[in-house]
Amino acid sequence: MCKFFLFYTCMMVLDCVCAHAKATADGTKSFILLLAALLRGIQDSHMRRKGSWSIRNLQNLANRLLAVSRKELDDVVTHKITPYASLYCSHHSYKLEGSVLDLLIGGYISGRVGIGQADVLKRVLSGFFHQVNQDQNAVETISFIHSNFSFLHTAVTGLPIGCSEVIEGLIVTCDWSVWTEPAGSVKALILFESFGDCLHRSESVMKQKLASLLDLLVHVVLSSVKQSESVLQWAQLNHVSLLECVDSAQLEFLSSISAVETLSHPPLQHLVMLNSCRRVQLGGHRYACLGMFSHSHTLVLCAPVLGLLDQTVCVSQGVFAMLQNLSESFCQTLASEQSQTPCLDQSQSALSSQDLWGGIMHTGGVLPIGGVFEFLLHYFLLNERNSSDPESFRLLAKALLCLPRTLYVYNHRRFLNIQTHFLDDLKEWDKTKEQESEMPELKFGFGFSESSAPGL
Template sequence: MKRPPLGLMVVEMLPVHHLHLKHVLQTVCTLEATVLRSFGPEGGQVLFTRDTGQAMLSRSGTCILKALRLEYPLARMVVECVWKHSSVTGDGSKTFILLLASLLRMIHTKACKEPDMSHTYNSREAAEAATAQRFADELLTFALEELEDLIALGVAPYGFCVSWEDSTAKTQPAPHSNTHCVQKLLASFFHTRLSHTHCHFISNLTCEVLRHWTFKNDLPSSALHFVNDNFPALHTPVSGFPISCSRLIEGQVIHRDFAVPCPQTEDQPVKAVVFTGYLQPTILSAGEVLKVGCGGQGTEEKSIVEFSAWSEKSLQCIIATLQRLGVSVLLSAVKQSAAVLALAAQAQMCVVECISQDELALFSKLSGTTPVSDCWTIEPLNVSTLTFCRPILLGVHRYVHVAFHDLQKRITVKPCSLVICGAGEGQTDQCACAFQDAIRMLLVTFQPMGRTSTTASNRTYQFHNSTSSHTADHSDRTTYSSSNAFLSQQCVLEPGCVILAGGTFEFLLNHALLQRARCCLVSDGTKMSTPAVSQLLANALLSVPQQIYSHNARHFLQIQTSILSFLPKDSHTFSLLYKQKPSTSLIQAYCTSEFPAADCKLSMHCCRRTDVLSKAFMLDLGLESVSCKYQLLLAVLQCVSSLLRVDMVLHTHTTLHTQSRRPADISWEGSEDEAED
């Protein structure tokens, strides 16, 4: 075999590693042991040290998992799933690992007890893997088809909905109001990411930021989208100060210093223009010739002098045009030449260079002007008016601080920049990441949880009478096709649906799943029965509150008893649902006198909102998003199904040959031979 050509990738195949179910479980349990140290409100900080000696202190599950040096590809696959989920919802990375490990343990136990021996397998491990894969697939199918309905019917009625318009009100929030509930939702989120001392301060600061960036006559979530999309340009990290020094300041902070200092000392309106390219001399027009000598030394020096004079004169024309437009501030995305800086200083213009694209985009959006790419096409529409442009000292860095003139005439927000402080660089970054994750969590919370293409309106619900479960014929089944469209609208969670934190979601869904298992009929033996699927998922859910109250088992029982006390004593929603006569629709079942009266925004609430709020503040459990919990369960079940589909790990070792070779050594014939080899 000939030597590979320059830059050819050579892949060396190493031995194949067959993956068993126990290997998957061991990998996930190792990750679980790592995140459990910081799980829950009582969790602590995790300290990492790098080879450079730099220390990282964090409670964020995503940061902890990404900081691990994982060589095993299966572990990296799990971390990738966690990161993708948390990048959308902003929360749930540690709960993701906890639920994943709990489900895999239960699937492993069932697969070892009931291996699928109906087919021919080489070993018992292969049979257990096939059984586990079947369990995971049926769990995912069950979740995609029925989990949303179970949450809408068995969990959401015991929560309540908060209104985004009320939560962004300018007035001081009253106890048990919507604004206070949003702050409590944020405080519960920050409690698991930051210290208990600062969670309420940061939650109030988050609400204040959203109130400043709320667009009138726009969608409720427009402020959340705007802050999330422009967060790098909207916040400034400052190390060396306590978190309580974090604050809002008017206008925009551009994270660069003046290349040419601003000569003005008093706040007065100024005009600015944004350049995305270089300020360069004009291109010669037809008939203009600039001679560059190629002869002796004197000719070359004369040509250089002529070129410098022509270039300076051309730049002076640009500066003169800017002066006629009244421009005194130049904002540039690139580094300008020394000649441009010198001419700007002579004209008493301040210059800011190397501004990031995010900050320039935000500036253009707030100023209402278009950046200039060609310096010879400047028009009055490209010039923006600023209330002031001055330096600002934040920590040890000096930045440019601008405010926009007559902004209320164009947009209906009051721009502000967020200054996030921290004792060290790691603490500051942790607070900034938690702030942005909280915005993502609110985005998911206030978005309606719609259905996929296989909606409930297209499903066929078949219910058997409980008295004739052994003689199920066609007459015992009923298809709700006429009322399914209305049913779909009622079952979808409304925006802003929240519930008590501290395991309330898991307790209620566990109860709903167990009731679902009791009321369902067992299918044939070719597939896993629906009751078994419901019971498996229900048992796995309890691992979350068990870890939350792991320090006090009695507290776990007290909270569980207190939460389940809201459930009806005589009968449950699902038992009534499956005992309905064929002529009674699902919506009519909820409107009967057998259910408590509803006094919430959700149409099928089984308890009053005041009772729920009183319970929340009495137990001090906080609040959490129902939509985020639902998406977390779907992500975990998808990850389980993907993990158990992996049969083997194929190790490869890639080498890039970069040794130099003479051109004569490489021929078309040799290249073809090497390609064939």
């Protein structure tokens, strides 16, 4: 029974972690560390009160912790941490280079990869977003990248991470079977079936199909299957570029982002216009690159070995999952505010939605990574005088310190020095918070240059 309970508990924790990671692409390690620290804190408290903690008491504590997290934590963050963070960001804004987006991306990446790798990825991912966005609705762009990341990136092994770049057009990871350099924009046929076998009874039908392509002025054929040798010969003779064995999902994605003309006769065929077709050389392999009129771009991620490449891809995908989660959170906040002010008309609502991300980028602030948020929440939980459950606040506050302590696991003295400086700054700020313009200089001591501090 005990083993079954332990197994069930582990599965429940794993499900919670996976659900959280899927929604935010962030906080998996923090989730586990916080849970472990909280359980240790409860156990220590139970041992100090030996004999007084029954299963019912533990159940009651669990319910109280849940109630605090649902009802009171938001108030602490809103009324204690947010004013402090806003003052901190305004005080240090002149020292921070780059946009809020760069700080968000940099903060997410820096906790997952090495410094050199983080610098490259921050530059490339920020550039990729701006290239795809093209001054359009940023919320929609983030959603587009997040939903279609598998089609918008290409992983290349055997090259340094510094070779990662953004290429205009969509890269297809196979080479042209028949290649003819096109001049300008071309009409392409997307094909999901074979033109037919070179048998006597079907050869005439196949020739008719191929001849119809010339009538339609098709100069490129994109096929999800391998075509017969006679089709390749026809393509060479008629200067038609042929790309075979393209992933069907990628062809469907290509159709979905293009102005498609569907032909009335089988097999399944769609006509799209491409503004360019070319070959690209990546890591010793030649691939096809299809230029779209919708300004699609491909994120090329490079790494010398497969394991590091997988990590780079995972982190890059996580960046856009994090941004998607952020934009969804702000959209939900905007919807909540509008439901409370029904006097807004439709045009005002649409304008607010369109300018939402711009507002986030221009007015938002980013706290530096390294434990700032955890120290802040720890301090304000311990000093919350209006709490209905001081014991739960104390347990949560103590557990929070496990995160910055883990960052400095090999230098405990440094952790203690940082904690001391931070708490001294907070106490100084508490004394002068009535005069917001006189915010004290914060030392923190996290070891980051304030002109390039990564953010979270």
